[in-house]
Amino acid sequence: MLLTKAGSSARWRCSSRHWMLILLTALVAVSVVSLLIGAGSVGPRQVLGLISGSDHAEARFIVWELRAPRTLIGIAVGVALGVAGALLQAVSRNPLAEPGLLGVSAGAAFAVSLALVLGASAATLRIPVAQLGALIGCVCVLSVARLRGVGNDPVRLVLAGAAFSGLLGSLSALMLLYDQRAADEIRFWVVGSLAGRRLDDLWAVLPSLLVAGAGVVLIARPLAALALGERAASGLGHRPGLIRWLAVGCVALLVGAATAIAGPIAFVGLVVPFVARAIAGPDIRRTLWFCLPVGPLIVLTADIISRVVVAPSELPLGVLTALCGAPVLIAVVRAKRLPML
């Protein structure tokens, strides 16, 4: 598994490239399927008919106004959550660190619920509020683990996160009791979904996604150095404390943005880096690259399933990812030994 870099770097690069190609092809294929299939009566035949020039207004509308935005948003959410998961795992050096498990998503969702109860309704306000909530959630949970020295106790972080999410869930329940008028909207915020999102939502979060992306590019190298240990990183001229805080900031931006559009979507941040690491090996830079296609691939697949299993209704995406993600979590801990990050 842990091939030494010197010995086989060429072989790695080659198979990496193959893998990337395969994943990108799969992503394109899934995106196309996402345009073809839905909960409605417009199926692949009608959609393909559009290409050959048929004038099916209903199909045109559903593909371009409903499925295409949804697919794009799914890609954005998948990238954001996947990268956030990989970053969080690298920072905490804990393969179980995941925005959902650590309560970062819960923090974002709770902040939005609170804002709704306090009377905010403007869609634009939601994004910064969610990001702030995600940041607070991140800092809360990571400060528990005190960032340093948790390498030997991955579960402490997860426990802290579970306790934190549970707490926020109860507080949301209290708000439901306190303010029945916001109840509908809050109930919607505690289960993630891609249904009914508009492209405007995506444009609104795009700047923060880009900022976070730039941040990730900036800290990818230092993070990789950090994986060698605190001293090694300092010796290479990096500042471990600063890198960690930057990474946490990126995670908050990414998770906040994803939660602001789609609500809390559990386990994506766990499953995506898990798969990416299995392909890319332990190097965080390569893992981050592979998160880019793997994240959307998983989110879109889950979303397509969520559309068709209970048609003409839809299953909330957050429920589906939890159902599929939890077994992966268990598989990770059942593995002979946890990969050390």
Added chain:
Amino acid sequence: MKNTAKQSLSGVALPHTSTAYHEEASAQAVAAPQGYWRAALPRYGVSVLLEKRALVVNIGLSAALLAACVLYLSLGSVTLSPNAVVASLVGRGDSMTTFMVQQLRLPRLIAACFTGAAFALAGVLMQTLARNRLATPGIIGIDNGATAFAVASIVGLGVGIAPPAMALAGATTAAVLTFGLASGSGTQGYRFIVAGIGVGAVFGAVTQLMLARVAIDTANAAYPWTVGSLNARPASAVQLLGIGLALGLVAALALARSLTLLRFKDAIASGLGTAVKVGRLQVLLLSVVLTALAVAVAGPVGLVALIGPEIARSLSSARHVPILAATLAGALVMVLADLAGRTLFAPIEIPVGVVTAVVGGPWLLWILMRPQRSRP
């Protein structure tokens, strides 16, 4: 080393008849170790070492619990004087107060005491087992399993079994699943807990799915099972819990020694003569059963499993696992929380699960932020 371990049994009293101490016990002049009182019955050759601090803490908690109970029976939509409460308890008040105390407040008080005690006891067991102060049966999915089954029963998938029975079944199912999935790694360490978190997440998702897909009235009927409430709970489940709690408490006190040792690393515990694996399994089983019975009464009020033991630990010495103190503290917390939920926003009742979350939340954050002590 072995002897020290024996002394530091938790709780008030444990008959002490080991051969090593037998002769000493019969000798009058033997002094108790520092911080202990020795109560000896020389005629029977039995002596008991009572840790002073534990004794004081347990008596203090009992007194506080008693005071809270009186307060609980007095306050409400109609405030009664303690005299009136006592009068109606012995059946000498007027019919309205008697009904209010005997039929409304007393059964609920008993349910609160029992569930609080059971949750906290289960919590302190689980925390000792996991060597982590944040581990609760709720976090490893037992609460979620119970809720999912109870909700299933309410939304009409339960083949006609009452929600408390289904909650019991759900808690057991979740525990069995967690056991099964973590098998191979045993009940040891984090794998077990993380498997439990995964199981809990699945059940949580299933619950949300069911609630999202039923009529709003049915969702309302299921509401107490999703947050935890003590309003008009079925008496049969409370009785079952009472029996379970009594047996569980005895069993926990009997397991006290191996519990104290479980806090050490496995190698040390084995070296001290504990069958680590067996001990673990017993403790875990006890914790699961207690939680299941309590959830069947009150729904998921999991934070009590965190708050109760935490209070007990902060009061007791770090020498041993404060089993009795945690149990008492849990009951106290539950009684006070439900009292607050009943009276603060009257006539609207706040479910007890929400109260414990709101009160326990900041506390939890404080625990999380504070640098951790070396042992749970």
Added chain:
Amino acid sequence: MRHTLLQRGLLGMLISGLLVGTAQARTLETAYGDVEVVDHPERVVTLYEGALDAALAAGVTPVGAVTTRGGDNVAEYVTDYLHANELEHPEIVGVVREINIEAVLAQQPDLILAAAQLPEEQYQLLSQIAPTVVPHTQPLAADNWEAEARLFGQALNQEEAIEEAMAAVDLRAAELAAAIAAADVGGTAFLARWMPSGPMVMSTQLIATGLLEKVGLDVQDAGLIKADSAHSDVLSLENLSQVDGDWLFLATLNDDGQAALESAKQSAAFNRLNVVQSERVVPVNGQLWSSANGPLAAQAILDDIENALLP
């Protein structure tokens, strides 16, 4: 000697009490068996929107009531009615899902009117406080509210007042039906609750949809609703055209129908509907249209229909 006198006196009082009791009590058939109620209940507590409505329609102002679903007080139309008739506002004794039994007891009621869904544990306690009337109208049906109102009317010993109130509803509905037919604004209709991710189609077996039928609209549910469920699952936006009829009545769980419409109009799929483009979407108060029940609610719903269809 004194002792026996006292005993005799007590016995006499007991017997006379029983006689008076049997003379005055009436027996009602409820979901939990036969229940005896006093002849002229004076302190009535209602634990259900429909019971509060029926009591008011029967001319009895309850001393205690629960808040309506999705609100923190009784429904707006009830408050308006109380205000217009200068009646005292009942004490709140909890919410539908958490009835505060002590608060009920504190009102010292002589009659409790509850919902068909009242759980058995709560019934056991409540029935010790006062005779508790629980209608057995479990399978959802559009005329359930009539049966419930009749039962509550019997319990209150005001059958005639209730019959009058229901006859008034029927008459009003018939008049409206004639007017709507004359104006030729009828057709198919849907009642939907707008959720942020899409609409829920409401059952045709509710009081509101039943009244829409009575005034001559053809209420539909697109075959989306499982038996005995009040509404469908949230419909995918892709299938929005399934609720495209001549009229769409749009509500949320809370009272702000306009807000529901605003949030629906954020969605392109919604704006595409014929019913939206012909401006025949009627925002309605969800408290009234999906939670309320009873003769007064029926009148209020008919008001809404009249205002929307015959402006």
